[in-house]
Amino acid sequence: MTLHSSVYSSSDLLPALDGDLKTLNFLQEVVDILLAYIVESFDRSTKVIDFHYPNELLQRNNWELSDEPETLDDILISCRATLKYAIKTAHPRYFNQLSTGLDMVGLAADWLTSTANTNMFTYEVAPVFVLLEYVTLKKMREIIGWENGRGDGIFSPGGAISNMYAMLLARYKMFPEVKEKGMSSVPKLVAFTSEHSHFSIKKGAAALGIGTESVICIKADERGKMIPSDLERRIVEAKQKGYVPFFVSATAGTTVYGAFDPLIAISDICKKYGIWMHVDGAWGGSLLMSRKHRWKLNGVERANSMTWNPHKMMAVPLQCSALLVREEVSGLMQSCNQMHACYLFQQDKHYDLSYDTGDKALQCGRHVDIFKLWLMWRAKVWRVFTPQHTNVCFWYLPPGLRYVEDKVEKMKRLHKVAPTIKARMMEYGTTMVSYQPQGDKVNFFRMVISNPAATFEDIDFLIEEIERLGQDL
Amino acid sequence: MTLHSSVYSSSDLLPALDGDLKTLNFLQEVVDILLAYIVESFDRSTKVIDFHYPNELLQRNNWELSDEPETLDDILISCRATLKYAIKTAHPRYFNQLSTGLDMVGLAADWLTSTANTNMFTYEVAPVFVLLEYVTLKKMREIIGWENGRGDGIFSPGGAISNMYAMLLARYKMFPEVKEKGMSSVPKLVAFTSEHSHFSIKKGAAALGIGTESVICIKADERGKMIPSDLERRIVEAKQKGYVPFFVSATAGTTVYGAFDPLIAISDICKKYGIWMHVDGAWGGSLLMSRKHRWKLNGVERANSMTWNPHKMMAVPLQCSALLVREEVSGLMQSCNQMHACYLFQQDKHYDLSYDTGDKALQCGRHVDIFKLWLMWRAKVWRVFTPQHTNVCFWYLPPGLRYVEDKVEKMKRLHKVAPTIKARMMEYGTTMVSYQPQGDKVNFFRMVISNPAATFEDIDFLIEEIERLGQDL
Numbered sequence: 001m002t003l004h005s006s007v008y009s010s011s012d013l014l015p016a017l018d019g020d021l022k023t024l025n026f027l028q029e030v031v032d033i034l035l036a037y038i039v040e041s042f043d044r045s046t047k048v049i050d051f052h053y054p055n056e057l058l059q060r061n062n063w064e065l066s067d068e069p070e071t072l073d074d075i076l077i078s079c080r081a082t083l084k085y086a087i088k089t090a091h092p093r094y095f096n097q098l099s100t101g102l103d104m105v106g107l108a109a110d111w112l113t114s115t116a117n118t119n120m121f122t123y124e125v126a127p128v129f130v131l132l133e134y135v136t137l138k139k140m141r142e143i144i145g146w147e148n149g150r151g152d153g154i155f156s157p158g159g160a161i162s163n164m165y166a167m168l169l170a171r172y173k174m175f176p177e178v179k180e181k182g183m184s185s186v187p188k189l190v191a192f193t194s195e196h197s198h199f200s201i202k203k204g205a206a207a208l209g210i211g212t213e214s215v216i217c218i219k220a221d222e223r224g225k226m227i228p229s230d231l232e233r234r235i236v237e238a239k240q241k242g243y244v245p246f247f248v249s250a251t252a253g254t255t256v257y258g259a260f261d262p263l264i265a266i267s268d269i270c271k272k273y274g275i276w277m278h279v280d281g282a283w284g285g286s287l288l289m290s291r292k293h294r295w296k297l298n299g300v301e302r303a304n305s306m307t308w309n310p311h312k313m314m315a316v317p318l319q320c321s322a323l324l325v326r327e328e329v330s331g332l333m334q335s336c337n338q339m340h341a342c343y344l345f346q347q348d349k350h351y352d353l354s355y356d357t358g359d360k361a362l363q364c365g366r367h368v369d370i371f372k373l374w375l376m377w378r379a380k381v382w383r384v385f386t387p388q389h390t391n392v393c394f395w396y397l398p399p400g401l402r403y404v405e406d407k408v409e410k411m412k413r414l415h416k417v418a419p420t421i422k423a424r425m426m427e428y429g430t431t432m433v434s435y436q437p438q439g440d441k442v443n444f445f446r447m448v449i450s451n452p453a454a455t456f457e458d459i460d461f462l463i464e465e466i467e468r469l470g471q472d473l
Numbered sequence: 474m475t476l477h478s479s480v481y482s483s484s485d486l487l488p489a490l491d492g493d494l495k496t497l498n499f500l501q502e503v504v505d506i507l508l509a510y511i512v513e514s515f516d517r518s519t520k521v522i523d524f525h526y527p528n529e530l531l532q533r534n535n536w537e538l539s540d541e542p543e544t545l546d547d548i549l550i551s552c553r554a555t556l557k558y559a560i561k562t563a564h565p566r567y568f569n570q571l572s573t574g575l576d577m578v579g580l581a582a583d584w585l586t587s588t589a590n591t592n593m594f595t596y597e598v599a600p601v602f603v604l605l606e607y608v609t610l611k612k613m614r615e616i617i618g619w620e621n622g623r624g625d626g627i628f629s630p631g632g633a634i635s636n637m638y639a640m641l642l643a644r645y646k647m648f649p650e651v652k653e654k655g656m657s658s659v660p661k662l663v664a665f666t667s668e669h670s671h672f673s674i675k676k677g678a679a680a681l682g683i684g685t686e687s688v689i690c691i692k693a694d695e696r697g698k699m700i701p702s703d704l705e706r707r708i709v710e711a712k713q714k715g716y717v718p719f720f721v722s723a724t725a726g727t728t729v730y731g732a733f734d735p736l737i738a739i740s741d742i743c744k745k746y747g748i749w750m751h752v753d754g755a756w757g758g759s760l761l762m763s764r765k766h767r768w769k770l771n772g773v774e775r776a777n778s779m780t781w782n783p784h785k786m787m788a789v790p791l792q793c794s795a796l797l798v799r800e801e802v803s804g805l806m807q808s809c810n811q812m813h814a815c816y817l818f819q820q821d822k823h824y825d826l827s828y829d830t831g832d833k834a835l836q837c838g839r840h841v842d843i844f845k846l847w848l849m850w851r852a853k854v855w856r857v858f859t860p861q862h863t864n865v866c867f868w869y870l871p872p873g874l875r876y877v878e879d880k881v882e883k884m885k886r887l888h889k890v891a892p893t894i895k896a897r898m899m900e901y902g903t904t905m906v907s908y909q910p911q912g913d914k915v916n917f918f919r920m921v922i923s924n925p926a927a928t929f930e931d932i933d934f935l936i937e938e939i940e941r942l943g944q945d946l
Binding site: 026034037038051054065075078082086104105111126132136168184205213318375422432436 | 503506507522543558559563580581587588591599604637652661685791822838839852853896905907909910919
């Protein structure tokens, strides 16, 4: 008799409690649906998206939660309907985000992770995954160039949180009393980052009680790189005002232009003024794996911390983001975040407690994000990774706009071209690419090439599709 | 010709770029391994854990990352090795955490989620999942008792982050200038929670720059419930000192005892003093689904926010945590966290932008955690969920300790009993249960019954196993 006999009163339909034949058949049926979806996703003759407006999509299918349980067959229908309206992010013509494509080894690893269904907080409940995180973080630190892979780190739910960790650590290192006494116990802190940096730096500052106004945006050159002389000028200016500069976030691979800030020059300035240097390599960090391109990150080995998202350029399934810390103060991350919960991190356990990594996290429970990266790493030769021009930003000038003389009128109309073409693209479902304005530049397409399935022909297709959809504008 | 032809130079071994037969066969082989693991996990004659100490486990297998790619066969071997040393969290005798068991519909849903491999930040790239989150959050708010399911919410990477969101919102609602100007612009804030509450409240306060000393711990009664009169006394005291009480976190289902704070009395106090009331129902929130037990959360409908983790009592695979907000100020979450990134949240898109939920998150990219909950909800009759005594804390008094007269000596020895038995339990691998001390109570076992596969016989087995392993102590 089961304790929860009444929990699953639909259990004649869905045993779900043991590995019986019916259960296994159900899982296999789901897998068959998924395998068919994968084949379809890579097929260029299929749509990237079967687009519907939100209200329409809400009505096209019954998505409601009722009190009546569905049968197994209904559940399979729900799975099919979900996939029908999902974006095919594996499609060779899907270019919409920095994370695109679907790696089969990564996918297999994620299926295994779901099946193991455990939590990263202690070695006790995730022995293998904790060790794989240990092995992988060490390897990543070696690749950065930190001596013997020394230091610390953690996999976090995305680059924004990794960046927030870095800011938290920088603050704690300078003013450890902030943990107990809060921001009212410390002087006014200021952080610096380029005007092209990711919005998560400001978001982190808002959350941590530092305030977005204390994030000083440094000028970037026309290619999107931070200008070191402007950084130093602003640091000096802040100090003159009595503020305490505590954090510089340089970007390795900006979101829009894909620019790499000059890390060596920035690190010299950070050293001179005693400021924590963080490198946000969420996008471009993976170039450390490339013999040909890693020079773009020269100087990263001088940073105090680095964000590196294998779920972007390395095509690991979502999510997989690492924060890596070159810890001069031993155990900084642990002492910054630990709360000594005695129900999890008992000090009288029988194994080496340094493997209970949970208390250095902001999270309590933490999803296993490591296995997909580790398994893909075993399967591939990352070092030969040689992307070029991953971010390409461009305008499409439709025939009707080409000879417009009035510049204001021309820019006003050009601003509407990308959104219009993008909307049409989604309605046709043939391809997807991103667009945006930047500073005084009106809307342009931001083409990011990180989909491993894409070929030159797919890029040609995109260009032709933009022309086809925009020729009347 | 592929753009990344050299990326996967091992691609003769692992095409991984399209849905060809070799790829599908590989995936099916992985699925076969996973299905066999599932059958084994539910088999009581297998071990819960094949335990090895960290250094030993590091040496038992080659986990290293080399520069040489593995073959497909090697990859399958790595999968098998990983599962061999993983904890069988689905095993009917695994009781170690609040999250236990493995639901087959939830697992299928997680496999689908991995295959769809997308990101929750915009409707554009996750139309179905964004709608399912919308539908499910609304349903959860209806169940809480908020009028017409009105309000806001988000799925976050775990209860600790959900609680942190609540604290962030409470602070922002009272002092919106904190977003730009930081904590130095506001008076000294204080938060209140019971001494039995989860450590994430203090962890959140540390991160947000509030400081752990500004979290005032309210006394709990002998059953672990917050004492409302002590809460009011401490609020008055704080106000007299010139501090500003801004946040009370009541707990619905404490981590150790499973106690429910008296929400109605607490809400009266919060209302009287104008304080944001949060309910941390990470563990006990799911009792709202039970007609018989939902009275334990009476008053939750008066709260401003609630954390509710379906990955705990509802057995949804990890991770699945919701923060729900009864938003009086419209768009509070959005205005608290938004940064208007123009590469993601373009305002000139062609669909209803209220479905682009990403800017209200602390994260940028956000994993799809909704589908497993939604699909399980469709498959089950949650409402008949009737757990009883989910947390049972007890000591085991070995024969040799029963007649020890010296109380100090007895407690000192009793303190070592649970860790010793737990260590032996793991070495035998027969079952797993948690232990801890609490206040002046020496180490006791904390038995949590949330594994749907467990029967009365499994509980009997645990008790007998504790006796067997502890009789010589």
